[in-house]
Amino acid sequence: xxxxxxxxxxxxxxxxxRLYIIALSTIAISVIISQILIRKHLNDQQNDSxxxxxxxxxxxxxxxxTKEILSISIENNQEERxxxxxxxxxxxxLWESSHHALQEGSDSLGLPGNNSDVILAMFKDINLSFNAIxxxxxxxxxxxxxxxxxxxxxxxxxxxxxxxxxxxxxxQMDQIVNQFDLEAEEKVAWLRNLEMxxxxxxxxxxxxxxxFIFWPTAKTVKNSLSELxxxxxxxxxxxxxxxxxxxxxxxxxxxxxxxxxxxxxTLLFARIAPNGIVMHMGNKFSRLFKFSKFNTNVLFSEVLSxxxxxxxxxxxxxxxxxKTGWQGEVKATTKDAVAVWxxxxxxxxxPTNDKSxxxxxxxxxxxxxxxxxxxxxxxxxxxxxxxxxxxxISSKIIENQExxxxxxxxxxxxxxxxxxxxxxxxxxxxxIKDVDKTAVKIEHLKELTSNIxxxxxxxxxxxxxxxxxxxxxxxxxxxxxQELSKLTGKDIVLYNKTDFADRLDSLAEINIYRIVQxxxxxxxxxxxxxxxxxxxxxxxxxxSIVIDDDGKGFDPTKxxxxxxxxxxxxxTFMNERIKYIDGRLFLNSEKGKGTxxxxxxxLVFST
Numbered sequence: 001x002x003x004x005x006x007x008x009x010x011x012x013x014x015x016x017x018r019l020y021i022i023a024l025s026t027i028a029i030s031v032i033i034s035q036i037l038i039r040k041h042l043n044d045q046q047n048d049s050x051x052x053x054x055x056x057x058x059x060x061x062x063x064x065x066t067k068e069i070l071s072i073s074i075e076n077n078q079e080e081r082x083x084x085x086x087x088x089x090x091x092x093x094l095w096e097s098s099h100h101a102l103q104e105g106s107d108s109l110g111l112p113g114n115n116s117d118v119i120l121a122m123f124k125d126i127n128l129s130f131n132a133i134x135x136x137x138x139x140x141x142x143x144x145x146x147x148x149x150x151x152x153x154x155x156x157x158x159x160x161x162x163x164x165x166x167x168x169x170x171x172q173m174d175q176i177v178n179q180f181d182l183e184a185e186e187k188v189a190w191l192r193n194l195e196m197x198x199x200x201x202x203x204x205x206x207x208x209x210x211x212f213i214f215w216p217t218a219k220t221v222k223n224s225l226s227e228l229x230x231x232x233x234x235x236x237x238x239x240x241x242x243x244x245x246x247x248x249x250x251x252x253x254x255x256x257x258x259x260x261x262x263x264x265x266t267l268l269f270a271r272i273a274p275n276g277i278v279m280h281m282g283n284k285f286s287r288l289f290k291f292s293k294f295n296t297n298v299l300f301s302e303v304l305s306x307x308x309x310x311x312x313x314x315x316x317x318x319x320x321x322x323k324t325g326w327q328g329e330v331k332a333t334t335k336d337a338v339a340v341w342x343x344x345x346x347x348x349x350x351p352t353n354d355k356s357x358x359x360x361x362x363x364x365x366x367x368x369x370x371x372x373x374x375x376x377x378x379x380x381x382x383x384x385x386x387x388x389x390x391x392x393i394s395s396k397i398i399e400n401q402e403x404x405x406x407x408x409x410x411x412x413x414x415x416x417x418x419x420x421x422x423x424x425x426x427x428x429x430x431x432i433k434d435v436d437k438t439a440v441k442i443e444h445l446k447e448l449t450s451n452i453x454x455x456x457x458x459x460x461x462x463x464x465x466x467x468x469x470x471x472x473x474x475x476x477x478x479x480x481x482q483e484l485s486k487l488t489g490k491d492i493v494l495y496n497k498t499d500f501a502d503r504l505d506s507l508a509e510i511n512i513y514r515i516v517q518x519x520x521x522x523x524x525x526x527x528x529x530x531x532x533x534x535x536x537x538x539x540x541x542x543x544s545i546v547i548d549d550d551g552k553g554f555d556p557t558k559x560x561x562x563x564x565x566x567x568x569x570x571x572t573f574m575n576e577r578i579k580y581i582d583g584r585l586f587l588n589s590e591k592g593k594g595t596x597x598x599x600x601x602x603l604v605f606s607t
Contacts, residue, residue: 022213026205026209027202027205027206027209030198030201030202030205031202033198034198034202037194037198038191038194038195038198049184050109050110050111051102051111051112051180052177052180052181052184054098054101054102054109054111055102055173055176055177055180056177057098058095058098058099058102058173059170059173059174059177061091061094061095061098062095062133062166062169062170062173063166063170064091065088065091065092065095065133065137065162066162066163066166068084068087068088068091069088069137069140069155069158069159069162070159071084072084072085072088072140072144072155073140073155073159081144082144085141085144085145088137088140088141089141092134092137092138092141096134099130101113102115102123102176103115103120103123116179116183118179119176119179119180119183122172122175122176122179123176125172126169126172126173126176128165129165129166129168129169129172130169132161132162132164132165133161133162133165133166133169135161136157136158136159136161136162137158137162139158140155140158143155268282268284268285268288268342268360268361268362268363268364269281269282269284269285269359269360269361269362270282270285270300270359270360271349271357271358271359271360272300272318272357272358272360273357273358274318274322274356274357274358276299276300276301276315276318276319277297277298277299277300278291278298278299278300278303279357281303285362288334288340288364289303289304289332289334289335290334290335290336291303299311299315300314300318300360301314301315301318304330304332304333304342305331305332305333306333306334306335306337307333310331310332310333313330313331314330314332317330317346318346318358321346322346322348322358323348324348325345325346325347325348326345326346327344327345327346328343328344329341329342329343329344329365329369330342330344330362339366340364340366341364341365341366341368341369341370342362342363342364342365343362343363343365344360344361344362345360345361345362346358346359346360347359347360347361420452422448426441426444426445426448427445429441430442465479465480467479468509468510468513469506472501472502472503472504472509473503473504473509473512473513474496474500474501474536476509476513477494477513477516477534477536478494480513480516480517480520481493481494481520481532481534484520484524488524490524490529490530490531490532491530491531491532492520492531492532492534493531493532493533493534494534494536495533495534495535495536496536497535497536497537498536498537498538500536500537500538500543502603504543504601504603504604505581505604507580507581508581508601508604511577511578511580511581512543512545512581512599512601514573514577515574515577515578515585515599516534516545516547516599518570518573518574519547519574519597520532520534520547521570522570522595523547523549523551523595526551526554527549527551527552527553527554527594527595528551528552529549529550529551529552529594530550531549531550532547532548532549533546533547533548533549534546534547535548538603540603541602541603542600542601542602542603543599543600543601543602543603544598544599544600544601545598545599545601546596546597546598546599547596547597548594548595548596549594549595550594551594551595552591552592552594553589553590553591553592553593553594553595554589554591554595555589555591556587556588556589571587574597578599578601581601581602582601582602583599583600583601583602584599584600585597585598585599585600586598586600
C-alpha cells in the first residue's frame with residue numbers, strides 16, 4: 001500500500017489509462033476530420049464526371065436534332081413524317097431538360113447545379129443559340145401536329161435559324177465542357193494539397209504525443225517498478241501472518257458444512273462422479289426418489305428413473321457435459337412410477353487438483369410442466385377446430401363459385417345463345433325481293449337484337465365494372481344502383497351524403513363493391529322489397545355505407561351459424577371480405593320491418 005491508501009497498481013494504471021485515452025482520442029479525431037474532409041471532396045468529385053458526360057451529350061443531341069429536322073423537311077410520306085415528328089419531340093425534350101439541368105441541377109440526373117461564375121457566364125452566352133434552336137424546333141413540331149393529309153410543309157425559316165445557330169452552339173458547348181474539365185482538375189489538385197496538409201498535421205500530432213505523453217509515461221512506468229520492488233519487501237513480511245489465514249480457513253470449512261446441510265434439506269442436491277456414480281445425495285433428493293444412502297456404486301440415472309429410455313437420456317447428458325456443465329429440463333420417474341419433471345443444472349467441480357466431481361442442483365417443476373403441456377394441447381385443439389371451420393368455408397366458397405359459373409353458362413346458352421340462333425335463322429330467311437315481309441322481319445330483328453343486348457348486359461353486369469378501376473368506388477356504386485334499378489324495375493337509390501370522392505386502395509374498393517353488390521342482390525332476391533336506399537357518409541378515418549330495404553325482413557340469428565354449412569353463404573362471404581379490409585359489418589333486421597346492412601371501413605387511400 002502507498003502512503004495515500006491506494007494500491008500502487010491502481011494508481012499507476014489509472015494515470016496510464018488517462019494518457020493513452022488522450023493520445024488515441026487525438027489520433028482518432030485527426031483521422032476522422034481528415035476522412036470527413038476527403039470524403040466531402042470526393043463526393044463533390046463524383047458529380048464532375050456526370051456533368052462532363054451530360055455536357056458532352058448536349059453536342060450529340062443538338063446534331064441529332066438537326067438531322068431529324070432535315071429528315072422531316074424532306075419526307076413526303078405522312079405516316080413516316082409523324083414518326084419522325086415524335087422522335088424529334090423526344091430528342092428536343094431530352095436536349096432541353098439536360099440543358100436546364102446543367103445550369104440549375106437535377107437529382108434524377110445526378111447534377112449538383114453548383115456551377116462557377118465562369119460557367120454560368122458561358123451558359124448565359126450559349127442560351128441565345130439554344131433558345132433560337134429550341135424555338136425553331138418547337139415551331140417545326142407544331143406545324144407537323146397541325147398539318148392535314150396531303151399538305152406540304154415549309155420549314156425554310158426554321159432550317160435557316162437552326163443552321164445559323166448550330167455551329168455557334170457546338171463551339172460554345174465545347175468551351176463549357178473544357179471549362180468543366182479544367183475545374184475538375186483544379187479540384188483534384190486541391191485534394192492533393194489537402195492530403196499533404198493532413199499528413200503533416202498527423203505527423204506533428206504523433207511527435208507531440210511522443211514528447212508529451214509516451215515519454216512521460218515511460219518515466220512513470222520506471223518509477224512504478226521501483227515502488228513495486230519496495231512493495232515486494234513488505235509482502236515478505238506479510239507471509240509470516242499465514243497462521244491467521246489458516247484459522248480463517250478452518251472457520252470457513254465449518255461454515256461450508258453448515259451450508260451443505262442446509263442445501264441437503266432445502267434443495268434437490270447431489271454430487272456424482274464424472275462416470276455418473278452417485279457420491280452424495282441430499283435428504284430432499286433421497287426422499288423424492290427413495291434413495292438409500294447405504295447404496296453404493298449406483299448410477300445417477302438409475303436413481304432418477306425406472307425406465308431404460310429416460311436413463312439413457314440422463315447418461316448421455318452427464319457424459320456430454322461433464323466438462324462444460326449443462327442446464328435444462330429432465331423427465332424422471334420415481335420407483336412408484338410417478339412422472340417427475342426437474343429443472344436441473346450440472347456444474348463441474350474440482351475439490352482437489354487430481355479429483356473432479358459434478359454438482360447436481362435441481363428443482364421440481366412437475367406442476368408447471370403439466371400446465372404447459374395442457375396449454376399446448378388446448379392450443380392445438382383450438383387450431384384444429386379453426387382449420388376445420390376454414391376448410392368448411394373454403395369448400396362452400398368453391399361450391400358457390402361453381403354454381404355461379406354454371407349459372408352464367410346456362411344464362412348464356414339458354415338465353416343469349418337461343419336468341420342468337422333465332423337471329424341467325426331470321427337473317428337467313430330474309431328474301432330481299434319481298435319488300436313487305438323483309439320490312440316486318442327487320443322490325444322483328446331489331447326487337448330480337450335489343451333483347452340480346454339486354455341479355456348480355458344482364459349476364460355480365462355482376463362482373464367487375466370498368467368504373468371501379470377507372471374512377472373509384474362511388475362512381476361504381478352509382479352505376480350499380482342505376483343498372484340494377486333499370487334491370488329489376490325496383491327503386492334503388494344512392495345518396496352520397498358527405499360528397500365522398502376519394503380513391504381507396506384497389507383491394508379495399510373491390511371488396512366494398514362486392515359487399516354492397518351482395519347486400520343489394522339479397523334485398524332483390526329474398527326480401528321482396530320495392531325500395532332500396534344506399535347511403536354513404538365519411539369522416540377523417542371512417543367510411544360508412546348503409547343499405548336499407550323495405551322488404552319482409554328475417555331473423556339474423558338463423559344465418560350466423562355457418563360452421564356446419566347452415567344458412568346462406570352470402571353473409572359468410574360478406575364477413576370474410578370485411579375482415580380482409582379490417583372493417584366491421586353490422587346486420588339489423590326484423591320480420592316485416594325490412595333489413596339494414598351497415599359497413600364501417602377504415603380509410604386507407606391509394607398511393
